[in-house]
Amino acid sequence: MIIAVDPADREPPYQQIRIQVLAAIAASTLLPSTRLPTIRQLAADLDLATNTVARAYRELEADGAIETRGRKGTFVRESKPVDAGAASTRQLKAVADA
Protein backbone atom coordinates (compact mmCIF):
# COMPACT_ATOMS: atom_id res chain seq x y z
CA MET A 1 0.00 0.00 0.00
CA ILE A 2 1.35 3.41 -0.98
CA ILE A 3 0.53 6.48 1.07
CA ALA A 4 0.89 10.05 -0.14
CA VAL A 5 1.62 13.22 1.78
CA ASP A 6 1.09 16.60 0.19
CA PRO A 7 3.07 19.36 1.95
CA ALA A 8 0.81 21.94 0.30
CA ASP A 9 -2.33 20.43 1.83
CA ARG A 10 -3.94 22.40 4.68
CA GLU A 11 -4.09 19.17 6.69
CA PRO A 12 -0.79 18.67 8.60
CA PRO A 13 1.35 15.74 7.36
CA TYR A 14 0.86 13.65 10.53
CA GLN A 15 -2.90 13.92 10.10
CA GLN A 16 -2.66 12.91 6.42
CA ILE A 17 -0.74 9.78 7.43
CA ARG A 18 -3.23 9.01 10.20
CA ILE A 19 -6.25 9.38 7.92
CA GLN A 20 -4.78 7.17 5.20
CA VAL A 21 -3.80 4.43 7.64
CA LEU A 22 -7.25 4.49 9.26
CA ALA A 23 -8.88 4.39 5.82
CA ALA A 24 -6.71 1.44 4.78
CA ILE A 25 -7.63 -0.46 7.94
CA ALA A 26 -11.31 0.31 7.44
CA ALA A 27 -11.09 -0.89 3.82
CA SER A 28 -9.14 -4.01 4.91
CA THR A 29 -6.23 -2.98 2.71
CA LEU A 30 -4.18 -3.18 5.87
CA LEU A 31 -5.06 -6.44 7.60
CA PRO A 32 -4.74 -7.11 11.34
CA SER A 33 -1.20 -8.05 12.46
CA THR A 34 0.31 -6.39 9.38
CA ARG A 35 3.67 -4.96 10.27
CA LEU A 36 4.12 -1.26 9.57
CA PRO A 37 7.40 0.39 8.61
CA THR A 38 9.55 1.89 11.34
CA ILE A 39 9.13 5.57 12.11
CA ARG A 40 12.61 6.28 10.75
CA GLN A 41 11.94 4.43 7.50
CA LEU A 42 8.60 6.12 6.84
CA ALA A 43 10.01 9.54 7.77
CA ALA A 44 12.97 9.04 5.41
CA ASP A 45 10.77 7.80 2.56
CA LEU A 46 8.34 10.72 2.94
CA ASP A 47 11.17 13.20 3.62
CA LEU A 48 9.49 14.25 6.86
CA ALA A 49 10.84 14.77 10.38
CA THR A 50 10.78 11.62 12.51
CA ASN A 51 8.72 13.51 15.10
CA THR A 52 5.97 14.02 12.52
CA VAL A 53 5.65 10.31 11.78
CA ALA A 54 6.06 9.48 15.48
CA ARG A 55 3.11 11.74 16.23
CA ALA A 56 1.01 10.03 13.54
CA TYR A 57 1.85 6.63 15.04
CA ARG A 58 1.08 7.89 18.57
CA GLU A 59 -2.32 9.16 17.46
CA LEU A 60 -3.05 5.90 15.63
CA GLU A 61 -2.11 3.99 18.77
CA ALA A 62 -4.44 6.21 20.78
CA ASP A 63 -7.16 5.50 18.20
CA GLY A 64 -6.68 1.79 18.88
CA ALA A 65 -5.70 1.18 15.26
CA ILE A 66 -2.12 0.05 15.76
CA GLU A 67 0.02 -1.31 18.57
CA THR A 68 3.73 -1.31 19.31
CA ARG A 69 5.13 -4.69 20.28
CA GLY A 70 8.43 -3.66 21.80
CA ARG A 71 11.41 -4.23 19.52
CA LYS A 72 9.34 -6.38 17.14
CA GLY A 73 7.87 -3.24 15.62
CA THR A 74 4.50 -1.64 15.04
CA PHE A 75 1.53 -3.73 13.90
CA VAL A 76 -2.07 -3.20 12.91
CA ARG A 77 -4.23 -4.22 15.89
CA GLU A 78 -6.24 -7.41 15.79
CA SER A 79 -9.50 -5.64 16.66
CA LYS A 80 -11.01 -2.73 14.78
CA PRO A 81 -10.22 0.75 16.08
CA VAL A 82 -12.51 1.21 19.09
CA ASP A 83 -11.97 4.83 19.87
CA ALA A 84 -11.16 6.52 16.65
CA GLY A 85 -13.03 9.57 17.88
CA ALA A 86 -15.62 11.68 16.21
CA ALA A 87 -13.06 13.71 14.31
CA SER A 88 -11.50 10.58 12.83
CA THR A 89 -14.91 9.20 11.91
CA ARG A 90 -15.70 12.39 10.04
CA GLN A 91 -12.34 12.23 8.31
CA LEU A 92 -12.87 8.59 7.43
CA LYS A 93 -16.25 9.44 5.92
CA ALA A 94 -14.58 12.18 3.92
CA VAL A 95 -11.98 9.68 2.70
CA ALA A 96 -14.67 7.15 1.86
CA ASP A 97 -16.69 9.75 -0.04
CA ALA A 98 -13.67 10.95 -2.00
Add this chain to the structure above:
Amino acid sequence: MDTDMASVFWFVVPGIVVPALFTILAFWSPNRRQVNRWGKACDVTITPANEEQIRSHLARVRRYRSVASLPFWWLAFIRVVDADFPPALATPAIAFAAYICGGLLAELTGPLTRPDGVRHAALVPRLVRDYRPNWVRTLSLSLFAIAVACVVIRVTVVDDARRLTYSLPLTLALVLTVSVLAKIAARRIVERPQRETDPDLLAADEGLKAAAVSMTVGAELLAAMVAAGVAAAASVPAETGAWAWLLVPWMLVLQWASIGVLALIVRQETWGYRRRYLQQSVAVPA
Protein backbone atom coordinates in the same frame (compact mmCIF):
# COMPACT_ATOMS: atom_id res chain seq x y z
CA MET B 1 65.83 -6.12 -2.28
CA ASP B 2 65.69 -7.96 -5.62
CA THR B 3 65.97 -5.41 -8.39
CA ASP B 4 66.48 -7.77 -11.31
CA MET B 5 64.24 -7.21 -14.31
CA ALA B 6 61.98 -10.25 -13.72
CA SER B 7 61.31 -9.42 -10.04
CA VAL B 8 60.57 -5.77 -10.79
CA PHE B 9 58.24 -6.83 -13.63
CA TRP B 10 56.25 -9.23 -11.38
CA PHE B 11 55.93 -6.50 -8.79
CA VAL B 12 55.13 -3.52 -11.00
CA VAL B 13 52.75 -5.13 -13.51
CA PRO B 14 50.33 -7.03 -11.23
CA GLY B 15 50.84 -4.76 -8.21
CA ILE B 16 50.66 -1.31 -9.81
CA VAL B 17 49.90 -1.30 -13.56
CA VAL B 18 46.97 -3.76 -13.62
CA PRO B 19 45.14 -2.20 -10.61
CA ALA B 20 45.66 1.26 -12.14
CA LEU B 21 44.19 0.06 -15.45
CA PHE B 22 41.18 -1.48 -13.66
CA THR B 23 40.65 1.77 -11.76
CA ILE B 24 40.67 3.76 -15.01
CA LEU B 25 38.24 1.26 -16.56
CA ALA B 26 35.97 1.61 -13.50
CA PHE B 27 35.24 5.18 -14.64
CA TRP B 28 33.69 3.80 -17.86
CA SER B 29 31.91 0.97 -16.12
CA PRO B 30 29.31 -0.53 -16.25
CA ASN B 31 28.67 -0.87 -19.97
CA ARG B 32 25.33 -1.97 -21.42
CA ARG B 33 26.28 -5.66 -21.32
CA GLN B 34 27.23 -5.40 -17.63
CA VAL B 35 23.99 -3.59 -16.80
CA ASN B 36 21.96 -6.27 -18.58
CA ARG B 37 23.90 -9.03 -16.80
CA TRP B 38 23.23 -7.29 -13.48
CA GLY B 39 19.52 -7.07 -14.35
CA LYS B 40 19.34 -10.79 -15.09
CA ALA B 41 21.25 -11.72 -11.91
CA CYS B 42 19.12 -9.48 -9.72
CA ASP B 43 15.82 -10.27 -11.45
CA VAL B 44 15.24 -6.66 -12.50
CA THR B 45 13.97 -5.84 -15.98
CA ILE B 46 16.07 -3.02 -17.41
CA THR B 47 13.82 -0.40 -18.95
CA PRO B 48 14.43 3.15 -20.23
CA ALA B 49 12.90 4.36 -16.96
CA ASN B 50 15.33 2.64 -14.61
CA GLU B 51 18.46 2.15 -16.72
CA GLU B 52 20.07 5.47 -15.75
CA GLN B 53 19.31 4.95 -12.06
CA ILE B 54 20.94 1.49 -12.13
CA ARG B 55 23.89 2.54 -14.26
CA SER B 56 24.77 5.59 -12.15
CA HIS B 57 24.47 3.69 -8.87
CA LEU B 58 26.56 0.72 -10.03
CA ALA B 59 29.14 3.07 -11.56
CA ARG B 60 29.48 5.10 -8.38
CA VAL B 61 30.11 1.98 -6.28
CA ARG B 62 32.63 0.65 -8.81
CA ARG B 63 34.55 3.94 -8.87
CA TYR B 64 34.68 4.25 -5.08
CA ARG B 65 35.85 0.71 -4.43
CA SER B 66 38.47 0.73 -7.20
CA VAL B 67 39.95 4.02 -6.01
CA ALA B 68 39.87 2.90 -2.36
CA SER B 69 41.77 -0.33 -3.08
CA LEU B 70 44.27 1.10 -5.59
CA PRO B 71 46.90 2.16 -2.99
CA PHE B 72 47.06 -1.34 -1.46
CA TRP B 73 47.42 -3.89 -4.29
CA TRP B 74 51.21 -3.52 -4.40
CA LEU B 75 51.36 -5.02 -0.89
CA ALA B 76 50.30 -8.39 -2.29
CA PHE B 77 53.36 -8.52 -4.57
CA ILE B 78 56.00 -6.65 -2.54
CA ARG B 79 57.71 -9.84 -1.37
CA VAL B 80 58.70 -10.55 -4.97
CA VAL B 81 61.20 -7.70 -4.68
CA ASP B 82 61.62 -7.47 -0.91
CA ALA B 83 61.72 -10.83 0.87
CA ASP B 84 62.18 -9.09 4.25
CA PHE B 85 58.84 -7.27 4.05
CA PRO B 86 56.57 -8.34 6.97
CA PRO B 87 54.45 -11.29 5.69
CA ALA B 88 51.43 -10.16 7.71
CA LEU B 89 51.21 -7.00 5.57
CA ALA B 90 52.19 -8.62 2.28
CA THR B 91 48.71 -9.89 1.49
CA PRO B 92 45.90 -9.03 -0.94
CA ALA B 93 43.49 -9.14 2.02
CA ILE B 94 44.21 -5.47 2.82
CA ALA B 95 43.37 -4.41 -0.75
CA PHE B 96 40.18 -6.51 -0.70
CA ALA B 97 39.19 -4.97 2.64
CA ALA B 98 39.74 -1.48 1.19
CA TYR B 99 37.76 -2.54 -1.90
CA ILE B 100 34.76 -3.54 0.22
CA CYS B 101 35.10 -0.45 2.45
CA GLY B 102 35.09 1.76 -0.67
CA GLY B 103 31.94 0.03 -1.93
CA LEU B 104 30.23 0.49 1.43
CA LEU B 105 31.22 4.15 1.53
CA ALA B 106 29.57 4.64 -1.87
CA GLU B 107 26.44 2.81 -0.73
CA LEU B 108 26.10 4.76 2.50
CA THR B 109 26.82 8.23 1.17
CA GLY B 110 24.81 8.23 -2.05
CA PRO B 111 23.01 11.41 -3.08
CA LEU B 112 19.34 11.61 -2.12
CA THR B 113 16.67 13.08 -4.34
CA ARG B 114 14.34 15.47 -2.55
CA PRO B 115 10.80 14.91 -3.76
CA ASP B 116 8.87 17.83 -5.21
CA GLY B 117 5.18 18.14 -4.49
CA VAL B 118 3.30 15.09 -3.24
CA ARG B 119 5.51 12.52 -1.49
CA HIS B 120 4.87 8.81 -1.60
CA ALA B 121 5.97 5.88 0.54
CA ALA B 122 5.06 2.21 0.79
CA LEU B 123 3.48 1.20 4.07
CA VAL B 124 5.61 -1.94 4.04
CA PRO B 125 8.62 -2.40 6.32
CA ARG B 126 12.04 -2.96 4.79
CA LEU B 127 14.03 -5.50 6.76
CA VAL B 128 17.56 -6.82 6.22
CA ARG B 129 16.18 -10.37 6.03
CA ASP B 130 14.12 -9.34 2.97
CA TYR B 131 17.36 -8.82 1.07
CA ARG B 132 19.36 -11.89 1.99
CA PRO B 133 18.40 -15.56 2.13
CA ASN B 134 18.54 -17.23 5.55
CA TRP B 135 21.08 -19.85 4.48
CA VAL B 136 23.77 -17.17 4.16
CA ARG B 137 23.31 -16.18 7.79
CA THR B 138 23.23 -19.83 8.87
CA LEU B 139 26.45 -20.53 6.95
CA SER B 140 28.15 -17.51 8.47
CA LEU B 141 27.19 -18.54 12.00
CA SER B 142 28.20 -22.17 11.37
CA LEU B 143 31.65 -21.13 10.16
CA PHE B 144 32.13 -18.93 13.16
CA ALA B 145 30.99 -21.79 15.44
CA ILE B 146 33.58 -24.06 13.76
CA ALA B 147 36.25 -21.42 14.38
CA VAL B 148 35.31 -21.16 18.06
CA ALA B 149 35.24 -24.97 18.39
CA CYS B 150 38.71 -25.17 16.86
CA VAL B 151 39.99 -22.57 19.32
CA VAL B 152 38.49 -24.52 22.23
CA ILE B 153 40.14 -27.72 20.95
CA ARG B 154 43.40 -25.85 20.49
CA VAL B 155 43.34 -24.55 24.04
CA THR B 156 42.08 -27.69 25.82
CA VAL B 157 43.27 -30.70 23.81
CA VAL B 158 46.29 -29.83 21.73
CA ASP B 159 49.28 -29.29 23.99
CA ASP B 160 51.64 -28.41 21.19
CA ALA B 161 52.75 -24.86 21.89
CA ARG B 162 54.62 -24.22 18.68
CA ARG B 163 51.66 -22.60 16.93
CA LEU B 164 50.40 -20.69 19.92
CA THR B 165 50.55 -17.18 18.54
CA TYR B 166 48.64 -13.99 19.00
CA SER B 167 47.35 -14.17 15.43
CA LEU B 168 44.44 -16.47 16.29
CA PRO B 169 42.67 -14.34 18.94
CA LEU B 170 43.51 -11.28 16.85
CA THR B 171 41.88 -12.83 13.77
CA LEU B 172 38.77 -13.80 15.73
CA ALA B 173 38.49 -10.30 17.21
CA LEU B 174 38.85 -8.84 13.70
CA VAL B 175 36.16 -11.18 12.38
CA LEU B 176 33.77 -10.18 15.15
CA THR B 177 34.41 -6.50 14.40
CA VAL B 178 33.76 -7.04 10.68
CA SER B 179 30.52 -8.91 11.47
CA VAL B 180 29.22 -6.12 13.70
CA LEU B 181 30.16 -3.43 11.17
CA ALA B 182 28.59 -5.44 8.34
CA LYS B 183 25.34 -5.72 10.27
CA ILE B 184 25.26 -1.97 10.96
CA ALA B 185 26.03 -1.22 7.30
CA ALA B 186 23.29 -3.60 6.10
CA ARG B 187 20.74 -1.87 8.31
CA ARG B 188 21.81 1.55 7.06
CA ILE B 189 21.53 0.38 3.44
CA VAL B 190 18.04 -1.01 4.00
CA GLU B 191 16.97 2.24 5.68
CA ARG B 192 18.06 4.26 2.63
CA PRO B 193 14.95 6.17 1.56
CA GLN B 194 12.81 4.75 -1.20
CA ARG B 195 11.01 7.72 -2.73
CA GLU B 196 10.07 6.35 -6.14
CA THR B 197 6.56 5.42 -7.20
CA ASP B 198 7.27 4.09 -10.67
CA PRO B 199 7.29 0.24 -10.51
CA ASP B 200 10.44 0.04 -12.65
CA LEU B 201 12.30 2.46 -10.38
CA LEU B 202 11.07 0.67 -7.26
CA ALA B 203 12.21 -2.70 -8.62
CA ALA B 204 15.60 -1.23 -9.54
CA ASP B 205 15.98 0.27 -6.07
CA GLU B 206 15.12 -3.08 -4.50
CA GLY B 207 17.71 -4.84 -6.68
CA LEU B 208 20.37 -2.26 -5.84
CA LYS B 209 19.61 -2.54 -2.13
CA ALA B 210 19.80 -6.35 -2.35
CA ALA B 211 23.17 -6.14 -4.13
CA ALA B 212 24.48 -3.75 -1.47
CA VAL B 213 23.23 -5.96 1.37
CA SER B 214 24.84 -8.96 -0.38
CA MET B 215 28.14 -7.06 -0.27
CA THR B 216 27.89 -6.58 3.51
CA VAL B 217 26.75 -10.16 4.07
CA GLY B 218 29.54 -11.33 1.75
CA ALA B 219 32.09 -9.41 3.83
CA GLU B 220 30.72 -11.09 6.95
CA LEU B 221 30.91 -14.48 5.24
CA LEU B 222 34.48 -13.86 4.07
CA ALA B 223 35.48 -12.91 7.61
CA ALA B 224 33.87 -16.09 8.97
CA MET B 225 35.75 -18.14 6.34
CA VAL B 226 39.05 -16.54 7.33
CA ALA B 227 38.29 -17.30 10.99
CA ALA B 228 37.38 -20.91 10.22
CA GLY B 229 40.53 -21.37 8.12
CA VAL B 230 42.95 -19.76 10.58
CA ALA B 231 41.40 -21.53 13.57
CA ALA B 232 41.45 -24.93 11.83
CA ALA B 233 45.08 -24.51 10.76
CA ALA B 234 46.09 -23.49 14.27
CA SER B 235 44.23 -26.31 16.02
CA VAL B 236 45.50 -29.37 14.14
CA PRO B 237 48.61 -30.87 15.77
CA ALA B 238 50.44 -31.25 12.44
CA GLU B 239 49.87 -30.37 8.77
CA THR B 240 51.21 -33.71 7.58
CA GLY B 241 50.00 -37.32 7.76
CA ALA B 242 46.39 -38.05 8.69
CA TRP B 243 45.65 -34.46 9.68
CA ALA B 244 46.50 -33.28 6.17
CA TRP B 245 43.58 -35.35 4.82
CA LEU B 246 41.27 -33.20 6.90
CA LEU B 247 42.97 -29.84 6.76
CA VAL B 248 43.92 -29.60 3.08
CA PRO B 249 40.40 -30.26 1.65
CA TRP B 250 38.91 -27.94 4.27
CA MET B 251 41.30 -25.13 3.32
CA LEU B 252 40.65 -25.74 -0.38
CA VAL B 253 36.87 -25.58 0.14
CA LEU B 254 37.23 -22.33 2.06
CA GLN B 255 39.53 -20.90 -0.59
CA TRP B 256 37.16 -21.70 -3.47
CA ALA B 257 34.16 -20.49 -1.50
CA SER B 258 35.96 -17.18 -0.78
CA ILE B 259 36.64 -16.74 -4.49
CA GLY B 260 32.93 -17.34 -5.17
CA VAL B 261 31.90 -14.74 -2.59
CA LEU B 262 34.41 -12.23 -3.95
CA ALA B 263 33.13 -12.80 -7.50
CA LEU B 264 29.59 -12.06 -6.34
CA ILE B 265 30.74 -8.85 -4.62
CA VAL B 266 32.75 -7.73 -7.65
CA ARG B 267 29.80 -8.36 -10.01
CA GLN B 268 27.40 -6.58 -7.59
CA GLU B 269 24.98 -9.49 -7.64
CA THR B 270 22.76 -11.07 -5.01
CA TRP B 271 22.03 -14.47 -3.52
CA GLY B 272 18.35 -13.80 -4.07
CA TYR B 273 15.90 -11.64 -2.17
CA ARG B 274 12.21 -11.34 -1.47
CA ARG B 275 10.54 -9.29 -4.21
CA ARG B 276 8.55 -6.54 -2.55
CA TYR B 277 7.09 -5.05 -5.73
CA LEU B 278 5.71 -6.33 -8.98
CA GLN B 279 7.43 -4.73 -11.95
CA GLN B 280 5.53 -3.50 -15.02
CA SER B 281 2.27 -3.07 -13.16
CA VAL B 282 0.99 -0.60 -10.62
CA ALA B 283 3.29 -0.03 -7.68
CA VAL B 284 1.81 -2.57 -5.32
CA PRO B 285 3.67 -4.88 -2.98
CA ALA B 286 4.32 -8.34 -4.46
